[in-house]
Amino acid sequence: MAHTPAARIAVNGTYHDYNGDPRRSLLDFLRLELGMTGTKKGCDHGQCGACTVHVNGRRVNSCLSLAVMHDGDEITTIEGIGMPDKLSALQKAFVEHDGYQCGYCTPGQICSAAAMIEELKADWPSALTEGVASNPVPSDDELRERMSGNLCRCGAYDNIIAAIKDAMGKEVAS
Amino acid sequence: MKAFDYARAADLPDAVGSDAKLIAGGTNLLDLMKLEVETPDALLDINRIGLDLIEPEGDGLRVGALVTNSDCAADARVRKDWPLLSKAILAGASPQLRNKATTGGNLCQRTRCGYFMDNQSPCNKREPGTGCAAQGGFNRIHAILGTSDACIATYPGDMAVALSALDAQVVIAGRSDSRTVRVRDFHVLPGDAPQHENVLQPGEVITGVTLPAPVEGVQIYRKVRDRASYAFALMSVAAVIRMDQGRIAHAQLAFGSLAHKPWHDPRIEELLKGETPTPALFDKAADLLLEDAKGYGANDFKIPLARRTLAAVLAEATGV
Ligand SMILES: Cc1cc2nc3c(=O)[nH]c(=O)nc-3n(C[C@H](O)[C@H](O)[C@H](O)COP(=O)(O)OP(=O)(O)OC[C@H]3O[C@@H](n4cnc5c(N)ncnc54)[C@H](O)[C@@H]3O)c2cc1C
Ligand code: SF4
Ligand code: FES
Ligand code: FES
Numbered sequence: 163m164a165h166t167p168a169a170r171i172a173v174n175g176t177y178h179d180y181n182g183d184p185r186r187s188l189l190d191f192l193r194l195e196l197g198m199t200g201t202k203k204g205c206d207h208g209q210c211g212a213c214t215v216h217v218n219g220r221r222v223n224s225c226l227s228l229a230v231m232h233d234g235d236e237i238t239t240i241e242g243i244g245m246p247d248k249l250s251a252l253q254k255a256f257v258e259h260d261g262y263q264c265g266y267c268t269p270g271q272i273c274s275a276a277a278m279i280e281e282l283k284a285d286w287p288s289a290l291t292e293g294v295a296s297n298p299v300p301s302d303d304e305l306r307e308r309m310s311g312n313l314c315r316c317g318a319y320d321n322i323i324a325a326i327k328d329a330m331g332k333e334v335a336s
Numbered sequence: 337m338k339a340f341d342y343a344r345a346a347d348l349p350d351a352v353g354s355d356a357k358l359i360a361g362g363t364n365l366l367d368l369m370k371l372e373v374e375t376p377d378a379l380l381d382i383n384r385i386g387l388d389l390i391e392p393e394g395d396g397l398r399v400g401a402l403v404t405n406s407d408c409a410a411d412a413r414v415r416k417d418w419p420l421l422s423k424a425i426l427a428g429a430s431p432q433l434r435n436k437a438t439t440g441g442n443l444c445q446r447t448r449c450g451y452f453m454d455n456q457s458p459c460n461k462r463e464p465g466t467g468c469a470a471q472g473g474f475n476r477i478h479a480i481l482g483t484s485d486a487c488i489a490t491y492p493g494d495m496a497v498a499l500s501a502l503d504a505q506v507v508i509a510g511r512s513d514s515r516t517v518r519v520r521d522f523h524v525l526p527g528d529a530p531q532h533e534n535v536l537q538p539g540e541v542i543t544g545v546t547l548p549a550p551v552e553g554v555q556i557y558r559k560v561r562d563r564a565s566y567a568f569a570l571m572s573v574a575a576v577i578r579m580d581q582g583r584i585a586h587a588q589l590a591f592g593s594l595a596h597k598p599w600h601d602p603r604i605e606e607l608l609k610g611e612t613p614t615p616a617l618f619d620k621a622a623d624l625l626l627e628d629a630k631g632y633g634a635n636d637f638k639i640p641l642a643r644r645t646l647a648a649v650l651a652e653a654t655g656v
Binding site: 183184185187206207208211214217220221222223226227228230231233274277278281284285286287288289292306307308310311312313 | 337339340341342344359361362363366367370379381383406409410415422423426427429430431432433435436564565566
């Protein structure tokens with residue numbers, strides 16, 4: 163075997179060295195090596211979004227990435243977004259609006275929504291619009307399109323959208 | 337997943353000529369490695385070789401091979417002068433996937449044929465000489481144009497369909513020199529060797545895509561699929577249409593998910609040029625497109641679907 167370069171990965175601000183099997187996905191690294199089980203495995207094939215985390219601020223599917231590829235990267239997981247004693251605004255809104263039923267897709271939904279809000283601020287376009295920076299809280303259809311990378315098997319979509327809108331509205335108001 | 341050696345390329349010369357399988361975003365390759373459809377002995381990570389910028393080139397633009405789909409679609413120059421490309425990218429995959437997917441990897445993504453991906457059915461693409469389970473099988477997503485007895489799979493992507501309509505070029509670095517291939521010639525028909533999907537030779541690396549000078553006109557990407565988002569195309573149309581005094585002055589068209597490559601038929605563009613747009617004209621255009629179309633049962637519907645989608649796009653573009 164050729165030498166596998168070590169990867170030094172910052173997860174929620176703490177550095178971890180990874181020297182193991184290069185087959186390890188970023189998702190399994192988080193769950194199995196670090197014991198951070200907030201990030202979920204739904205499909206393991208990029209089809210559901212349950213494994214969404216931020217890599218250097220951008221949302222990605224951690225199941226379709228190798229841990230060794232993340233040398234020098236900063237990862238943020240749901241644990242880094244907020245814990246029960248200190249919930250983020252999005253997390254509070256999900257609780258208030260019942261933005262889930264079983265809760266399995268929820269960490270991915272929240273990580274995804276947090277990054278989506280930044281994409282909106284950066285005026286990224288979507289399949290529906292040419293950018294909506296001028297509109298602080300976009301339409302439901304716009305949010306659904308931008309959240310389409312996260313499936314919810316329980317079908318809690320209406321409440322998920324309500325939670326995201328509420329959190330975005332509060333951010334605008336503050 | 338089969339075991340493999342992993343290494344990182346430091347720069348382009350490191351990557352060119354390598355026997356290892358290149359990995360960029362990994363969103364297609366790792367998916368197929370998990371299924372053991374792809375079983376490379378060695379992976380070479382090209383994410384740190386640069387080539388991640390979008391820069392002017394002549395009157396056009398050069399999009400580096402490692403530019404993510406998200407960055408390309410959000411680029412102000414792309415949105416202003418080549419909106420078709422931005423629209424096609426945004427019609428594909430999901431925001432999370434587009435954040436990882438790269439220009440080079442997207443071009444090289446493999447077919448979504450279920451028999452290719454199941455890793456056990458007869459499949460000439462995965463294991464040459466074993467047959468094609470899709471013929472006589474479940475072939476709803478399969479090709480109706482340019483098929484062969486060996487394979488009826490489609491190239492499933494969206495970005496390359498826009499690049500074909502725009503007549504962009506793929507820039508490729510090889511062991512001895514670099515070359516440029518039109519996107520229209522980059523992907524190949526299956527013929528009797530469906531294991532080959534494009535003209536890349538072993539050791540070659542895509543360094544980028546160049547967009548020619550912007551063309552005036554309405555730019556439309558219309559994708560028909562089973563759900564509103566996050567699904568591959570059943571078929572798609574990429575169109576650039578310019579009108580002049582009630583007539584079609586210029587047309588560039590390409591079609592997705594109808595064939596093993598983004599489909600481009602210059603005869604359609606010629607036919608439309610100089611004509612007054614009418615439903616009858618659109619029908620003639622569809623006649624040309626579908627002249628040799630062949631359904632395989634479950635995908636027969638793609639023939640009338642392609643006709644109607646082309647007509648709808650032309651009507652929208654010309655204001656009929
Ligand atoms: C659930 C799901 C839904 C999707 N939906 C869509 C969709 O609707 N539309 C769509 O178009 N796509 C869709 N995709 C596919 C996605 O766009 C591709 O997976 C992605 O573009 C591949 O890019 P990558 O950088 O991740 O490639 P990788 O997976 O890293 O590589 C893919 C291939 O390209 C080769 N390669 C990569 N870079 C280079 C280079 N510079 N030179 C030479 N070879 C190279 C690799 O060796 C490999 O063979 C979907 C994918 C998933 C998982
Ligand atoms: S259509 Fe092509 S990819 Fe699908 S089973 Fe037949 S040979 Fe394989
Ligand atoms: S587990 Fe990664 S997308 Fe489903
Ligand atoms: S709450 Fe159960 S999958 Fe979304």
